[in-house]
Amino acid sequence: MVGSVQFGNVAERREQPPALAVSTVIFALRDDDRTGRKGLWLPLVRRTREPFLGQWALPGGPLGARDSLVDAAAANLRDTTGLIPRYLEQLYAFGDPARSPTRRVVSIVYWALVRENDAQHTESAATSVLLDDPNVAWFRADDVEVMEHLAFDHSRIIDYALWRLRNKVEYGSIAHRLLGERFTLAQVRGVYEAVLNKSLDPANFRRQLRAAADIEETDEFLSGGKHRPPRLYRYSGSTSHPLESETIS
Amino acid sequence: MVGSVQFGNVAERREQPPALAVSTVIFALRDDDRTGRKGLWLPLVRRTREPFLGQWALPGGPLGARDSLVDAAAANLRDTTGLIPRYLEQLYAFGDPARSPTRRVVSIVYWALVRENDAQHTESAATSVLLDDPNVAWFRADDVEVMEHLAFDHSRIIDYALWRLRNKVEYGSIAHRLLGERFTLAQVRGVYEAVLNKSLDPANFRRQLRAAADIEETDEFLSGGKHRPPRLYRYSGSTSHPLESETIS
Missing domain, CATH: 3.90.79.10 (Nucleoside Triphosphate Pyrophosphohydrolase)
Incomplete structure (x- = not known):
C-alpha cells in the first residue's frame, strides 16, 4: 500500500x-x-x-x-x-x-x-x-x-x-417487464432472441417454453390481425421484495 | 423538500x-x-x-x-x-x-x-x-x-x-456454502430447517429434495459412524459471476 x-x-x-x-x-x-x-x-x-x-x-x-x-x-x-x-x-x-x-x-x-x-x-x-x-x-x-x-x-x-x-432473471419476469401484463408466445420468443442475441426455431421454442414454470396461459387471445388470434400468456412467478423493485417517489 | x-x-x-x-x-x-x-x-x-x-x-x-x-x-x-x-x-x-x-x-x-x-x-x-x-x-x-x-x-x-x-438463493448453493463440497441429505435438511426456521419431516423432505435440480448424488459415502454410511451429495448448479462471489485480496 x-x-x-x-x-x-x-x-x-x-x-x-x-x-x-x-x-x-x-x-x-x-x-x-x-x-x-x-x-x-x-x-x-x-x-x-x-x-x-x-x-x-x-x-x-x-x-x-x-x-x-x-x-x-x-x-x-x-x-x-x-x-x-x-x-x-x-x-x-x-x-x-x-x-x-x-x-x-x-x-x-x-x-x-x-x-x-x-x-x-x-x-x-x-x-x-x-x-x-x-x-x-x-x-x-x-x-x-x-x-x-x-x-x-x-x-x-x-x-x-x-x-x-x-x-x-426468470424469463417470465423479463417478458412481463419488457412486454407488459399479457403477451403471446411469439413475443416471448422475441424477448429470448433479444436477450440471447440469436434466432430461435419457433416450433422448438414453443415446446420448450411450455415446460417453463414461470409463464402460464390466460383465457384471452390477442385481438386484431387477420389470422387465428394467438393465445395470451402471463408471468406466474413470485413477486419481488420491495427493495428489488423500487417505485420512484 | x-x-x-x-x-x-x-x-x-x-x-x-x-x-x-x-x-x-x-x-x-x-x-x-x-x-x-x-x-x-x-x-x-x-x-x-x-x-x-x-x-x-x-x-x-x-x-x-x-x-x-x-x-x-x-x-x-x-x-x-x-x-x-x-x-x-x-x-x-x-x-x-x-x-x-x-x-x-x-x-x-x-x-x-x-x-x-x-x-x-x-x-x-x-x-x-x-x-x-x-x-x-x-x-x-x-x-x-x-x-x-x-x-x-x-x-x-x-x-x-x-x-x-x-x-x-438456490438451496444447493446455500448447502454448498454452509456445509462444504460434499454433504448428506440429512445435513441439507438441517440447512433447510435453519433457513426456514421450522422442523421438516425427514421422509417427505428426502422425496422432495431428490426432485430439486441443483443437488446431485456423488459415488461417495460419509465415513465413520455406526450405521450404514449415508451417501454424499454435491451442488450441481451454476457458478456465480465473479462480481457475485468476490474473493478477498
Whole structure:
C-alpha cells in the first residue's frame, strides 16, 4: 500500500473520501434492421466534460444530499434522457479504487427493463431530450464498437447487467417487464432472441417454453390481425421484495 | 423538500456529501439448544459511540480511500470480529436519507455464508476477538429481542438478507456454502430447517429434495459412524459471476 502512494493533484484527490454517484442501465426491446428480429437497446449520454470528454456513458450523476438512492437514480435519468420508468431495481455498487482517473467515485447502479412503447412515448413527450440532444442516443447492446469504448468502467457495468439478464432473471419476469401484463408466445420468443442475441426455431421454442414454470396461459387471445388470434400468456412467478423493485417517489 | 429543512448542527451535517460505509452480514449454522436443530446465527458488534451507543450493530466501518469495496468489508469484519471468510457477496446498498440520525451515510452491505467450523476456528485463532471482547457476540437470527433493536436500519438489512436467503438463493448453493463440497441429505435438511426456521419431516423432505435440480448424488459415502454410511451429495448448479462471489485480496 505504501508503495502505491503518488504525488500531485490526482494523489491528493485520491485521499479525499470517496464520492458517490448513481447511474442507470435501461434496456428496451426494439426492432433491429440488421437481423430482422428484436434486439436489446439502451440509452447512453455523451460526456461533455473530463474525464472521458466526448465518450459515451451511462446516464447518471451525483447523489444529492437528500434524495433516496432510487430517487437520485430516477432524477439523473430523467434529467439526462427524459426517460421516466415506473420502477428501478438496484443492480450493483461499483467501487474499484481505479475506476475513475481523478477522484475516487463509488457508483451505485440501478437498472430497469422498459416497454418499447414507454421508451418511445417518453422520447416524444416531455422534454424530448432524446430526440433533440445529439449527446443522448439509443444503442444496440451488442454494438461492440460503442460498448467497448465507454467512459469509466461502464462497459463492464453493461456486461454485468447483460449477464444478470441472461443468468439470474426468470424469463417470465423479463417478458412481463419488457412486454407488459399479457403477451403471446411469439413475443416471448422475441424477448429470448433479444436477450440471447440469436434466432430461435419457433416450433422448438414453443415446446420448450411450455415446460417453463414461470409463464402460464390466460383465457384471452390477442385481438386484431387477420389470422387465428394467438393465445395470451402471463408471468406466474413470485413477486419481488420491495427493495428489488423500487417505485420512484 | 423545502419544508423539511432543519437548523443546527444536524442540518449542517445533512448538507455534507453522503459518507460511505461498508457492513457485513455473516450467517453460520449452529446447534440451537432450544429447538434441538440447527439454526442460523450471525455475529454482531456493540456500538461504543453515538449514535446508538450500546446497541448491537452489524460489523462494519468506513470505506478507506484505497480499498476496494470487498476488501474494505473484509477488513472491517476482521477488525471487529476476527472473522476471515473466503469470499463475500454484495447484498445491497442502503441509502435512505434518514437511516442515520446525524450525518447521512450510505452503507454497502456484503454477506457470506460460512461453515460452522470456519466460524469456530476463526474465533479461537488469531486475535480471538469474538471470545474475549464483550462487545462482540453471535446471536440467533430469530432472536427477536435482539434483532428488532439494532442500531441504524440494521434490523431491516438482516430481514432483507434472510428474505434473499429464503427466496433467491438456490438451496444447493446455500448447502454448498454452509456445509462444504460434499454433504448428506440429512445435513441439507438441517440447512433447510435453519433457513426456514421450522422442523421438516425427514421422509417427505428426502422425496422432495431428490426432485430439486441443483443437488446431485456423488459415488461417495460419509465415513465413520455406526450405521450404514449415508451417501454424499454435491451442488450441481451454476457458478456465480465473479462480481457475485468476490474473493478477498
